[in-house]
Amino acid sequence: MNFPVKITEESFAARAARVAEIAAKHADTVDAEGRFPREAADAMKAERLLGIQIPRHLGGEGATTTEIAELCSVLGQACAASAMVFAMHHIKLSSLVEHGADSEWHAGFMRRIAAEQLLIASATTEGGIGGNLRNSICAIEITGDTCRLEKDATVISYGSHADAILITSRSGPEAASSDQVLTAFLKDQYTLERTHVWNTLGMRGTCSDGFLFKGEAPAAQILPKPFAEIAAQSMLASSHLLWSGVWYGIAVDAVCRAQAFVRAAARKSPGAPPPGALRLAEVSNLLQMVKSNVVAGLKAYEDAKADPDKLSSMGFAVAMNNVKIASSETILEIVNHVMLICGIMGYKNGTPFSVGRHLRDAHSAQLMISNDRILGNTSSMLLVHKQDTSLLG
Amino acid sequence: MNKTIRDIIAKFGKLPASIDQVADDADLYAAGLTSFASVQLMLAIEEAFDIEFPDNLLNRKSFASISAIEKTVDMIKDSRKVA
Numbered sequence: 001m002n003f004p005v006k007i008t009e010e011s012f013a014a015r016a017a018r019v020a021e022i023a024a025k026h027a028d029t030v031d032a033e034g035r036f037p038r039e040a041a042d043a044m045k046a047e048r049l050l051g052i053q054i055p056r057h058l059g060g061e062g063a064t065t066t067e068i069a070e071l072c073s074v075l076g077q078a079c080a081a082s083a084m085v086f087a088m089h090h091i092k093l094s095s096l097v098e099h100g101a102d103s104e105w106h107a108g109f110m111r112r113i114a115a116e117q118l119l120i121a122s123a124t125t126e127g128g129i130g131g132n133l134r135n136s137i138c139a140i141e142i143t144g145d146t147c148r149l150e151k152d153a154t155v156i157s158y159g160s161h162a163d164a165i166l167i168t169s170r171s172g173p174e175a176a177s178s179d180q181v182l183t184a185f186l187k188d189q190y191t192l193e194r195t196h197v198w199n200t201l202g203m204r205g206t207c208s209d210g211f212l213f214k215g216e217a218p219a220a221q222i223l224p225k226p227f228a229e230i231a232a233q234s235m236l237a238s239s240h241l242l243w244s245g246v247w248y249g250i251a252v253d254a255v256c257r258a259q260a261f262v263r264a265a266a267r268k269s270p271g272a273p274p275p276g277a278l279r280l281a282e283v284s285n286l287l288q289m290v291k292s293n294v295v296a297g298l299k300a301y302e303d304a305k306a307d308p309d310k311l312s313s314m315g316f317a318v319a320m321n322n323v324k325i326a327s328s329e330t331i332l333e334i335v336n337h338v339m340l341i342c343g344i345m346g347y348k349n350g351t352p353f354s355v356g357r358h359l360r361d362a363h364s365a366q367l368m369i370s371n372d373r374i375l376g377n378t379s380s381m382l383l384v385h386k387q388d389t390s391l392l393g
Numbered sequence: 394m395n396k397t398i399r400d401i402i403a404k405f406g407k408l409p410a411s412i413d414q415v416a417d418d419a420d421l422y423a424a425g426l427t428s429f430a431s432v433q434l435m436l437a438i439e440e441a442f443d444i445e446f447p448d449n450l451l452n453r454k455s456f457a458s459i460s461a462i463e464k465t466v467d468m469i470k471d472s473r474k475v476a
Contacts, residue, residue: 134427134428135427171423175423176408176409176423176424176425177425178422178425178426178427179422179423179424179425226422226423228422228453229453232453309449309452309454312452312453312454313448313449313451313452314448314451314452315448315451377428377429380428380429380432381432383432383436384432384435384436384439384446384451385448385451386445386447386448388448
C-alpha cells in the first residue's frame with residue numbers, strides 16, 4: 001500500500017528562520033568567547049535540518065545543494081560561525097549521499113544521521129601536507145575486518161562537538177600520498193587529543209581546533225570510492241557553493257545594515273542626498289554580482305550532477321574555482337564598503353550598524369582553501385582547458 | 394604510441410615508482426599522479442602527437458591509465474580523419 005507523502009512538513013525556509021533567530025541572539029557572545037554555537041546547533045537538530053540532504057528512502061528529505069545553499073545564506077545573515085558549521089556538515093553529507101548510497105554500512109549511517117540528527121565533522125587537513133587536502137601522510141591500516149588510523153589533524157572544525165568524523169588518509173601503508181580514502185568514524189570509535197586551539201580573527205565559533213586523532217572501526221566504514229573522485233565530483237563543488245552561500249549571507253546582512261544607516265540619515269534631512277547613498281548603490285551592485293555568481297554556480301552544479309564525466313571535467317572545476325574566488329574576494333570589498341558607509345557606528349561594536357564581526361568573519365573566506373592555491377590550480381588547468389565562449393552554456 | 398606515452402609519463406608524471414612497474418591498465422592516480430602533473434602530461438601528449446584535447450575529454454577518465462590515454466589519443470586522431 002502506498003502512503004501519501006507527509007505534507008505537514010514545514011518549509012526549509014521557515015525552519016531555518018527559527019534557527020537563525022536563535023543564532024542571531026547568541027552570535028556576539030559566540031564570537032567574543034570563541035565558543036561553539038551550541039544553541040544554534042541544538043536548534044538545527046530540533047528543526048531536523050541536519051538530515052535534510054539525505055534521500056527520503058533513508059529517512060531524509062532529499063534537499064538539493066541549491067536549497068541547502070539558501071539555508072546557509074539565511075543562517076549566515078544571523079551568525080556566520082553557525083552557518084559555517086551547518087555548511088561544513090552538509091558538505092560532508094554530500095560525500096555520503098553522492099558516493100555512499102550503494103554501500104550498506106553508509107546507507108545505514110545516513111539513516112542514523114537523519115533519525116538521530118548526528119553532526120558530522122571533517123578531518124582533511126594534516127600537519128606536513130602544506131594545506132593540500134589531496135595529499136595525505138597518514139595511512140589507514142586494515143587488519144581483517146578492522147581499520148585503524150592515527151592522524152595529526154591540524155584542523156577539525158567543531159571536532160569536539162561532532163557525533164562523527166569523516167577523515168582522509170592514504171589507502172594503505174604502501175599507497176602514494178595522493179591515493180586517498182575517506183573513512184567515517186563514530187564518536188565512540190575515536191579519541192581526540194587537542195594540539196592547537198582555534199583563537200582567530202573571525203569565524204571564532206567554528207572551534208576549528210587541531211587534534212591528534214586515533215580511531216579504530218570496522219573496515220566497512222571506509223567509503224568504497226577513491227577520495228580523488230569524491231573530491232572532484234562532490235566535495236569541492238559543494239564546498240565552494242555552500243561556503244559561498246554563507247559568505248553571501250554575511251555580505252547581505254552587512255548591506256542591510258548600511259541601507260538602514262543611509263535611510264535613517266535620509267529621514268533626518270529630507271531633500272538632501274544623505275552621505276553614503278552613492279556608496280550604497282555601489283555596494284548593491286557588488287552584492288548582486290556575488291548573488292548572480294553563486295546562483296549560476298549552483299545551476300551549473302545541479303546541471304552537471306546527472307553526468308559524472310561533466311562533474312570531473314576541467315571546465316566544471318574551473319567554473320567552481322571561479323565561484324569561490326569571486327565570492328570570497330568580493331564580500332570583503334562589500335563589508336569594507338559598508339564600514340565606510342556606516343562610519344564610526346559601523347566600526348563600533350554593539351550598535352545596530354556594527355559590522356566588525358562581519359568584516360572579521362569575511363576575512364576567512366580567502367583563506368579556507370587559500371585563494372592562491374585555487375588560482376594556481378586554475379592557472380594550470382587553463383594551459384589545456386579551452387574557454388567556453390557561449391554566454392549561456 | 395605506448396612507448397611515447399610511457400616516456401612522457403616518465404618525464405612529466407612525477408610518479409614515485411618507475412614507469413616500467415606501471416601496467417598499461419593500472420590507475421595512474423593511484424600510482425601517484427597529481428592533478429598538476431596530469432596537466433603537464435596532457436600538454437606533452439598534445440605536443441608529441443600534434444593533437445588538441447577537446448574539453449569533453451579533459452577529465453580524469455581520459456588519463457586514468459596508459460591504455461586510457463592511448464584510447465583517447467586514438468579517438469582524437471580518428472575523428473580528425475573523418476573531418
